[in-house]
Amino acid sequence: MDQKTYYKNWPEGIPKEVEIPAITLVDSLENTVKAFPDNVATYYMGFELTYKQLLDIVYRIATKLSQLGIKKGDTVAIQYLNDPAFICNFYGILKMGGIVTTLSPLFKSLEIKRQLNDSDAKVYLGWEGFTNLVDPIIAETGVRYKFYTNVAPYLSPDPMGPQEFQIAGEPTWEDLVRETAPNPPEVRINSDELALLQYTGGTTGFPKGAMLTHRNIISNCCQLRAWFPGSRPGDEVVLAALPFFHIYLGTGLHNAINNGWKIACVFNPREAHEVIEVIEATRPTIFPGIATLFNNLNNYEEIKDHDLSGIKYCMSGAAPLPEDVKIKFEEISGAKVREAYGLTEMSPGVTANPFVGTTKAGTVGLPFPSTDVKICDADGNALGINEVGELVVKGPQMMLGYYKREEETRNTIKDGWLWTGDLASMDEEGYITIRSRAKDLIKYKGHSVYPAEVEDLLHYHEAIAECGVIGILDDHGEENVKAYIELKEEFAGKLSAQDIIEWAKANMGFEKYPRFVEFLDEVPKTMVGKVSHLELRQLEEEKKKEGSSVFSKHARSADVL
Known part of the structure; x- marks a missing residue:
């Protein structure tokens, strides 16, 4: 089979290759602040933070971490819900040359300890609601400093300004950051250097840190941007209703920042009425979601009483999208819903049905620009049209490997191609159908x-x-x-x-x-x-x-x- 079959029906107006700038995620944020300083960066429970304010907080965090003795290449763990503190700390860590590892808000103590140790984290930053889980195990890790966040400052017009209510007890991380001048050290960071240790079960199920560079993530941002026809820098609103810590929305956040878009944070996306409240307050145009999220909105009793018409583009990933769920949400919102596919090791985007041209139900579409895919048997031989084998991929968004796991890296990346562990087939026009995880x-x-x-x-x-x-x-x-x-x-x-x-x-x-x-x-x-x-x-x-x-x-x- 011609492994470039997917170019036969390539969507008009979408480039097959995208130029990847040699910039870091911090460069991306700083460029956006120059272009759109007063654009709203985040909306959170009725309060907004501009890009200029966001960068000020990022600089303060970077300065404070440096004052603590944290150096370039050190790993800092963050554990937050869907709030602006996640974004501020993520970029603050990167600004001083650090590496981020994100912890799931659902983790229990043992899981937290395991990831802190495996990632060699030097600092833990998290929401104060996790104290009962973190305090008992922190001494059993290599973490030198532990700080907790109270979200109250982000429920104000200026998180770094004087706070109306003072909280008794130890100073929060925000208290310390507020007292720190935004004078981060000049640290030279190359776009090919490590930015994120994103933990995943990978193809074996046991958590491993996928090593993602600044360039990996920037590449996926550029690929995503090319996939949304008509989207404009500074003009879109992204509905952030998936967990921030997960790579799917994580890269969605970076893409929004790269383009100066507003990020509309949903505190509890499991409740349909909360999602709808944020939709009506912010009029999002782009909605990265999953089938269960769209299904919850479809089945909300009062959905027809609400206006979702501002949404233009929906991308559904992480799990198969039933066709009836897709059709019903398109009828309710007027948006285009397209199924996509990715995995943590690819930052994560690999394929998607296009928003222009042909979309095929039951498939995950075509490869993103600058991405190659093929279907192989166990010996690495390319298979023919509609034959089922393992999906093998490569592109500039591909991870460096698994942190401290050379053998598993060698088993996953072979001759420059990443073996996904997913069984798939490719039709005569290059559209990919995911059949199953190999282990499922x-x-x-x-x-x-x-x-x-x-x-x-x-x-x-x-x-x-x-x-x-x-x-x-x-x-x-x-x-x-x-x-x-x-x-x-x-x-x-x-x-x-x-x-x-x-x-x-x-x-x-x-x-x-x-x-x-x-x-x-x-x-x-x-x-x-x-x-x-x-x-x-x-x-x-x-x-x-x-x-x-x-x-x-x-x-x-x-x-x-």
């Missing part, structure tokens, strides 16, 4: 069954709100398809597992339809809203140990045999 693939009677495809088909059932599909082993080691189902509220208690199985049997191929169905009040998800197949597998393992799995309770049916 189900083998039913010799047939390859892709959970993502089965989940997408199940979403066509009117009663299903969310679902997750995994393979379960019977007593003979044979794999079967099982679906965990979360019903819409109005259907709860009205359908049986057999009803779902019969519907699936009538609507899917013999090898695909679930032989077993279990209802859950809520299908477990990761922090970014992906169905957590890992948690579903763990749930199944627990049931086996308890002797309550389907194979220990019931005789195997003819469908299973």
Whole structure:
């Protein structure tokens, strides 16, 4: 197969290659401040911060860290919710030559300790709500300094100005930063130097720090900017309703800053009404989302009473986008919703359906500019049209490797190409379809069954709100398809597992339809809203140990045999 097949139907007006400037993320921010000093950088719970104000805070943070003895190349960990403190500290660390590692707000103490130690973090900066998790373990890490943030200053017109309310106790990080003049040291930083240790399960599942340079992230920003036709520097508003710590929205934030756009922060995106309040207050034009977020808005009872018409472009990533969810949100908002694909190791954007030209349902579109992709077998041989193999990618957004893990880096990056661990196929026009994570693939009677495809088909059932599909082993080691189902509220208690199985049997191929169905009040998800197949597998393992799995309770049916 011609591995440049995707150029045959390339969208008009989108460059195949983009020029990557030799700048750092801090250069990008400083350039934006020169161009748009009074543009609003962040909107947070009714308060706005201009780019000029943002840069002042960044400089103060960089100065304070330097005064503490933190040097170029040191790692600083940040753990925040969706608020401006995350952005200010991220760029403050970079300004003094530091490396950022972001911690999930959902982490427990052991997870925090593990990442602090693995990343060799010298400083911890986080929200004060995490004290009960961080204080007990901090002495077991290499962290020299620990500071907590109170978000109150960001709920004012000037976070660095005199505060109306003084908080008793130890000074917060903002108190110390406020007293520091914005005089950061002159540190020479090359765009090819490390900016971020972004932790990911990678292709093996165990957390590893993907080493992303300034150039990696700037490259992805340039690629994203080219993908949004008609977007203009200084004029767009990005709805920030995904977790800041995650690479998906993380690069979305950097792209917004690179272009002088407003970042509209959503404190609690799990609540549809909060997302809608921010939409109506800020009129966002660009909405990076995930299927569950769009689905929540689709199913919000009062959605038709609200105006979402300002949204022009929606990109959906992190998990498959069911076609019915896409169509309904497009009808509600008038926006164009396009499914995309990425992974942490690629900063993260790799492919997307274009906003101009052909978009294909069920695919993740074409490679971004300056990005090459191919489908390979286990020996590295390129496969033909519609043949399923591993998706292999490369581009200027590709990580340096995994931090302190040379062997895993060698197993992932081979001859300049990154092996994603995802099974995919490419059609005759170069559009990519993700079949499944290699580790999630189900083998039913010799047939390859892709959970993502089965989940997408199940979403066509009117009663299903969310679902997750995994393979379960019977007593003979044979794999079967099982679906965990979360019903819409109005259907709860009205359908049986057999009803779902019969519907699936009538609507899917013999090898695909679930032989077993279990209802859950809520299908477990990761922090970014992906169905957590890992948690579903763990749930199944627990049931086996308890002797309550389907194979220990019931005789195997003819469908299973």
